[in-house]
Amino acid sequence: MTLELLNVTKKVKAESHIFETSLSFNRGGFNILLGATNSGKTTLIKLMAGLERPTSGEIRFDGQNVIGISPQKRNIALVHQFFINYPHMTVYENIASPLRVAGVETKELDRRVRDSAEVLQLGELLDRRPQELSGGQQQRTAIARAIVKDTTAVFFDEPLANLDYKLREELRDQLPEILAERGSIVVYATSDPTEALLLGGHTALVHEGRITQFGKTAAIYNSPANLISARVFSDPPINLGEVEKRGDKIHFGSISWDSTGEVKSLSDGSYTMAIRPHHVPPTPPSEHSIPVKDRVKITELSGSESVAYFSLGDQDWVSLSAGTHPFRIGEEHEFHLIPEKCFYFGPDGTLVAKGSSNG
Numbered sequence: 001m002t003l004e005l006l007n008v009t010k011k012v013k014a015e016s017h018i019f020e021t022s023l024s025f026n027r028g029g030f031n032i033l034l035g036a037t038n039s040g041k042t043t044l045i046k047l048m049a050g051l052e053r054p055t056s057g058e059i060r061f062d063g064q065n066v067i068g069i070s071p072q073k074r075n076i077a078l079v080h081q082f083f084i085n086y087p088h089m090t091v092y093e094n095i096a097s098p099l100r101v102a103g104v105e106t107k108e109l110d111r112r113v114r115d116s117a118e119v120l121q122l123g124e125l126l127d128r129r130p131q132e133l134s135g136g137q138q139q140r141t142a143i144a145r146a147i148v149k150d151t152t153a154v155f156f157d158e159p160l161a162n163l164d165y166k167l168r169e170e171l172r173d174q175l176p177e178i179l180a181e182r183g184s185i186v187v188y189a190t191s192d193p194t195e196a197l198l199l200g201g202h203t204a205l206v207h208e209g210r211i212t213q214f215g216k217t218a219a220i221y222n223s224p225a226n227l228i229s230a231r232v233f234s235d236p237p238i239n240l241g242e243v244e245k246r247g248d249k250i251h252f253g254s255i256s257w258d259s260t261g262e263v264k265s266l267s268d269g270s271y272t273m274a275i276r277p278h279h280v281p282p283t284p285p286s287e288h289s290i291p292v293k294d295r296v297k298i299t300e301l302s303g304s305e306s307v308a309y310f311s312l313g314d315q316d317w318v319s320l321s322a323g324t325h326p327f328r329i330g331e332e333h334e335f336h337l338i339p340e341k342c343f344y345f346g347p348d349g350t351l352v353a354k355g356s357s358n359g
Contacts, residue, residue, distance in 0.1 A: 001027040001062055003048065003153055003185045008057035010043055010209075017043050019210045020057070025185050030176060030199045032217060033189040035206030035232055041189040044206070045157050048187060050074050061152055074153075077146035077184075081158040083138035085130040091117070091141050092126040098149045116144040119178050136167035143171075147178065153185040160195070172198050193235045197221060205232045227272060227349040236277045236307060236318040243273040243344070250339070253313050257290055257339045262353035271352065272345040277320035279341035282308065282333060289336035299327040308333065 003025040010018035018040050025031040033041040046052040048059060050071040058065045066074055077098070085094045095116055099109045117123050120140040130138050139159060146154055160168040176199060179186050190196055196203050196217055203217040205228075213220050213229040224230035230238050244251045245266050250259050252273065259266070284291070292312055300307040306325040309318055310333070319335050327333060340355035 001152065001183075001185060002060075003187070004058075004060040005044075005048070006058040006060065008047060008054045008059060010047060010052065011055045017209055018047070018054075021211055022057075023204055023211065023214060025187060025202075027183060027185050028180070029186075030179075030201030031185065031187045032196045032199060032201060032203040033187065033206050034191070034193060034196045034203050036191055039191075039206045039232075040209040041191075041206050042157055043209075045078070045155050045187065045189055048153070049076055049078050049155050051078075075149075075151050076153045076155065077149065077151045078155045079139075079142050079146045079157070079159045081161040083130070083135065083142055083162075085138055085141050085145075087130050090127055090129055091122055091133070094130070094141050095122075095126075095144045095148050098145060102149060112148050116148040119147075120144045120174075136163055136171075139163060139167075139171070143175075143178075147182055147184075150182070151184050153187065154179065154182070156186070156188040158189055158191065161191075168195075176200070193221075193233050196233075205229050207232050223351065223354065224343065225351055227274065227345045227351075230274050230343055230345075230351075234276050236320055238274045238276055239280060239312075239315070239317045241273045241313060241315055243271050245269060245271060255290055255292065255337075260340070261356040263342075263344060263355065266344065266353050270347075272349075274343045274345065275337060275341055277307070277318040279338045280317065280319045280335050281321045281338075282306070282319055282325050282327075282335055283321075284336045285338060288340070289338050291334050291336055293332055293334045296327045296329055296331060296333050299329060301325075301327075308335075310335070 005021055005023045008018060008021045033044055035041050047054050050069060053067060059067055092113060095113045096109055099112060117126055120143060122140055122144060125137060160171055172195060200217050202215060203220055204214040205212045207228050213225045221233055224233055241252050245259060245268050248259055249256045294310045294312055296308050296310050298309040301324055306321050307318060308327045309316060342355045343351060344353040346352045
């Protein structure tokens with residue numbers, strides 16, 4: 001079973017929302033659309049679900065062009081980030097509603113509703129109405145309604161965005177296992193790179209209406225094809241700097257380090273270097289890390305992570321580290337750049353080399 005987008009575009013008046021896009025999603029595992037807010041993820045979901053019609057191109061389910069076929073006849077399910085449940089119905093009836101529309105026999109309907117409710121830990125809540133549920137329970141109900149019917153595809157448009165951290169964590173862990181048994185094509189839109197990594201599968205990076213890279217999630221993370229992809233797949237923002245390779249050395253402002261592996265074979269010249277915030281920790285991770293020092297501008301502390309914003313040369317940089325660190329705004333602090341975690345991009349923005357151990 002496949003879902004294909006063939007040369008699909010979407011324009012509203014003269015403005016392009018989706019530039020020419022071709023993608024193929026298969027059953028099994030997650031297919032993720034990762035991009036910032038307003039990058040085009042929701043528009044792609046609506047096009048695939050039949051809620052909007054493309055300006056050009058084809059959308060095919062198992063080879064059949066479904067443009068012009070209504071969402072109901074496409075046999076798909078859609079879960080939004082907002083809890084969309086019928087307020088006058090119980091949890092049971094909410095989950096059962098697509099089966100009733102499909103004319104499923106009563107005994108089979110009851111079995112499937114209770115199975116889906118059990119999987120999503122709603123078994124004891126079937127007699128309640130949505131207003132009696134927590135936000136997490138309401139979203140579980142919406143997901144149960146989406147998976148109860150045997151569908152060709154299930155689309156998730158940032159379904160966990162409005163849940164608290166603990167509930168997001170729980171559902172992230174559960175969703176792959178829940179959906180693996182359903183046999184549907186799963187397309188999941190998110191703006192959170194960490195969520196994409198945790199869900200795994202395949203990821204399409206979306207930026208300003210274009211797909212910048214598509215492939216196995218971990219492979220894209222470890223080898224972004226270009227600078228835009230590296231930016232899309234980093235939160236907090238990836239750190240950038242202009243470097244010069246001369247001989248066996250990489251020079252970055254007043255600091256330098258030995259080039260190794262792929263980097264050593266680069267021609268002498270200027271490159272854009274990028275490194276993710278968690279590879280610029282406040283404590284030295286190894287004897288090979290490079291100390292850099294500057295004033296801390298902003299800090300963000302939580303129980304499990306510390307974020308510090310500082311300047312390096314003419315660029316704003318970010319450090320992300322586990323635990324709590326005593327950063328003080330306005331004071332100098334030492335951070336440690338890990339050379340083997342750097343990416344190097346050429347003048348056209350394409351990846352030309354990476355450190356010997358990325359990830």
